[in-house]
Amino acid sequence: MIVTLPFLFVWLTAKEASLPPSLPHQQKASFLIAYKITGSFEGGYANVANDLGEETYRGISRKFCKDWQGWSHIDEYKLRCGPPEQNYFFNDLTDWHVTEFYLDIWVKEGFFDLENQAIANYLFDFRVHSPIGVKIIQQLLNDCGYQLKLDNQMNHEMVVALNKIDAADFLLSIKQKRIDFYNHVADHNPSQQKFLCHWLKRANV
16 A cells, blocks of 8 residues: 555654543654754755855755755746745745655654654754754764664664664763764865855754
């Protein structure tokens, strides 16, 4: 049976509704909460000089995600109206493709199976914002005694480990790793210095 992402969105939304306290269940992290946090850091249309992602919309990079369906709507707009203004927001259909894009990551990479909301929020945002965020998470888990392959791919083994880890300690450690990573990027590529303040604000959320 083929399950479409629109169906999954409805299913996840329903699943995240509170169950009666009499029903035993294992609480899982909410996509809607995590997505709201990530979305708060992602503006509208952007095509900023020296941005490593080049042209982006709501944090989705054309360079790295050239097959994203929303680009066709944006390109149609360009033909009709010319280049969009910085931070321009497109119509609801385009933003549905944005939600679908992030939901696809949440589901396919197993974030929906994380039990701690704070862990899910932070790691999902790190995964979205950094090309090697998952690898840094894997390295930190290995420092905690796990033996994960450093392949930069979120997987079930990672989810199991993250559900066992001390959330408070892990969040403090991964936050510092993320800050160190951003500082390293800016130090080694001066063109990225202008983005560092925003990156650090995002890392410290």
